[in-house]
Amino acid sequence: MTEYGRGSGSEPWHPEDPLYGDQGWGGHQAAHGQDQGQGQYDGHQQPYAQDPYAQQGYQQDPYAQQQYPQDPYQQQPYGGQDPYAQQQHQQQPQYGDGGWDTGGHAAMPYGAAQQHPYGGNPGEYGGQADHYGTPDAYPPPQPPGRRDQAPGEQSHAQQQAQDWDPDVPQEETHPFFTGADEPADDREAGRRSRSRSRDDDRDEYDDDPRESRRGGGERRGKDKKKSRNGCACLGVAAVLVGGLGVVGYFGYSYYQSQFGEAPDYTGSGTGSVEVEIPEGAYGNEIANILKKAGVVKSEDAFISAQGANPKGKSLQAGVYLLKKEMSADSAVELMLDPKSQNALVIPEGTSAADIYAKIDKRLDLKAGTTAGVAKTKAESLGLPDWADDDPKIKDPLEGFLFPAAYAVPKGSKPEDTLKKMVTRANQEYGKLDLEENAKKLNLKSPLDVITVASLVQKEGKYKHDFDKVARVVYNRLKPDNSETVGRLEFDSTVNYIRAESTLDVGAVDDLRKIDDPYNTYSIKGLPLGPISNPGADALHSAINPADGPWYYFVSVTEDKTVFAVTNEEHERNREKYEQNKAGQ
Secondary structure: OOOOOOOOOOOOOOOOOOOOOOOOOOOOOOOOOOOOOOOOOOOOOOOOOOOOOOOOOOOOOOOOOEOOOOOOOOOOOOOOEOOOOOOOOOOOOOEOOOOEOOOOOOOOOOOOOOEOOOOOOOOOOOOOOOOOEOOOOOOOOOOHHHOOOOHHHHHHHHHHHHHOOOOOOOOOOOHHHHOOOOOHHHHHHHHHHHHHHHHHHHHHHHOOHHHHHOHHHHHHHHHHHHHHHHHHHHHHHHHHHHHHHHHHHHHHHHHHHHOOOOOOOOOOOEEEEEEEEOOOOOHHHHHHHHHHOOOOOOHHHHHHHHHHOOOHHHOOOEEEEEEEOOOHHHHHHHHHOHHHEOOEEOOOOOOHHHHHHHHHHHOOOOOOHHHHHHHHHHHHOOOOOOOOOOOOOOOOOOOOOOOOEEOOOOOOOHHHHHHHHHHHHHHHHHOOOHHHHHHHOOOOOHHHHHHHHHHHHHHOOOHHHHHHHHHHHHHHOOOOOOOOOOOOOOHHHHHHHHOOOOOOOOOHHHHOOOOOOOOOOOOOOOOOOOOOOOOHHHHHHHHOOOOOOOOEEEEEEOOEEEEEOOHHHHHHHHHHHHHHHHHO
């Protein structure tokens, strides 16, 4: 039988069903459980071989207490007549072995006129109580098209079909939109926010039904977007204000640099400060150093003062003794004064021993400190590869401490100053291509070129005579020299051995007795190494000697040196020298 127990299928009807005998809806098949092979339209109820409920012993009508407040099928009468109008249940049915005890029920013919199945009274059948009024009773019959749904689902579908309106916003049920996944406080705040904004947003969503169906969850998202939009506007405003501030600052700075007066101190300053200007520094670098030292107030002020001074571009590297908080004009003028230059100046031709003494004095060190450093750290100071490491060389740094002005700040180390000097010598020697020039001059090594230059520097009294003095050196070094037989015989080498500086070195016979590789009265050729630190002029003359046959020279006056080819001529020149010396 059907899911409601009263169809035209193969299952028997329950004898107590008040609709016993109903053969379905206009000849339609049952939805479930019906026998498709049985006929429904033969005009009478199908007989059954046995009663399947005969052993169940129903003692009472299960539908006796069922009440339906309303007949949902009042608009669907059965032929206008109630086939159950005369049906009365007088007693509880009894069950036997032969089938159902039908009692006083009469079958309703299909051809008869039908009345409302409830006799016009929704509360009972034929005056009795409604058998569908109890919770356990069968539900009222449904049309075949709705028999596949459960009663609860059917009612819900009917309710949706009746109540849905496309113009009315539908309530969202997803937790994301309802706020069920948020904390209770946030949900409450969201409900209050949605309640306040619902009236304000109604006009915005009236034109689009889809927006209306999104409900409160969408509006809550709109509120968050509005909040984020507000923060974004504030951020953009802050960026714009900051950008305007930066542009204004740089604009003002540019105006000040182009048209405004640079900040500057007044007066000649107070106190004292030692400032070192490195080699090759430009005006802006010098200005930066002075500003950091507290000498000038701004770089622009110093650059302007340097440009305004005609000699401003002649500022050189070195150490300057200046004052604090000087005006830019005063600083430029003091730096141009030689008295302010606090550099360590090494004259051309100065020996290494004298340079060590100068460094000790400058750094307030014990005498001999720098000489000891030079002896122990000579190899780490940057000497070139061609520097001779012969242990008989008196000082490996001799000839490599280039004469110039050096910044030697108080508190610095002596090796730092020595390294600066060696570095400068390498720079100057690198410009001369000493190896190639040594070959051209028939010398053994670049060190011999430096040795010749050191002799020229010591023997030559005036720079305009350096070229001729260099030629005397090379003429005496010739193997076929019959005048000196290959010996140089320079007093400067004896003074170097003795660490003296005098014109009266003694008799020649006594000088030849000195056994020293630097004694040019006893050895032939060049001394073992340089005897001084020659300058650029002596180096140039050593590489480019003058042409001439001279073997001798002597300075007869303060500004005059005479050269001779033979020894007899040279002795006459010496007599003039003695006369001038005696007349002084």
